[in-house]
Amino acid sequence: MVSIKPVGRSAAVRKYDVLTAMGVHALSQDKALQRRILRLMTLITARYNWQRDELAVGQREIARMWFVDERTVKREMAQLRAMGWLVVRRQGARGHVTEYRLDISQIEADTRPVWNEVGPDFAQRMAGTPEQDDRVIPLPLRGAEVPAPDMSPGTEWALAQGMLHRADAALYGSWLRALTRTGRAGGRLTLKAPSRFHAAYVQTHLTSRILAACRAVDPEVSDVVIDC
Incomplete structure (x- = not known):
């Protein structure tokens, strides 16, 4: 899937729609996944650079924000990568933190079942994104x-x-x-x-x-x- 960056005239609405989909999806899941998605949403609202499609935050700063230790941060970020919601853009090295981006198309695929719970207008907006078209070939x-x-x-x-x-x-x-x-x-x-x-x-x-x-x-x- 190709991630679509929320930029341009409708960028503000697009960002809120993505966050809404994540939040409603989280509330439909068990407590562990709810907490994981809430942590990601906190990172997004606090530190995500939508213009550059980039999240570049050190583990120590994330740990302070989440009120956890760095080992928990490492584990949770790995889980978010495994979900496909976070993708590594550049691996961290000495003096540089790891840079991530959101895979919005994967987030949309995972949250789609709850779109109608927000409302038909919301579901229609979300379904109107470029990646949700007839060119998408489902798995056999x-x-x-x-x-x-x-x-x-x-x-x-x-x-x-x-x-x-x-x-x-x-x-x-x-x-x-x-x-x-x-x-x-x-x-x-x-x-x-x-x-x-x-x-x-x-x-x-x-x-x-x-x-x-x-x-x-x-x-x-x-x-x-x-x-x-």
Whole structure:
């Protein structure tokens, strides 16, 4: 999906609509997700640069704003990346914080079921955005039938599974859902496949995709090994 930046004449309304959709969606979820989305909304209203489509805030500042420690900030930001709501634009380095952007099209996709609860006018405005048109090709039914993974363990693999499922549910269901996390040594993550053939296929064809997803939620992952 392509993120649409709320800029131009209708920018103010657009920003409020996105925040409204996030808030109503949060209120329809469990308390843990409500709190996570509220934290993101606080970051957006306080520090998001809509003109540049950028969120650049250090973990220490976020921790003060959220009244939590930096470990919680790291975990929550990883969860938001796994949801697809935050995308890393530039990884932080010495002297520079990590820069993020909102994936508004993903936020819209996730919040769509509650739009009508706000009102038909709101739902009509939200549905009128450029990314919601006939060019969007839905996932095939076989992929749509694959349930989303449980990300509650919060490990790098649990969060990466959420991203992999969202990117290609059919592929995830066929090859990636059966992989289990068996260990982590430094930057090396070890996953176990149900058979030798399964492990060989994943190692040959899908390791780079798995590594990219794992690094998106935990940049310290440097290698993925598939065992059986």
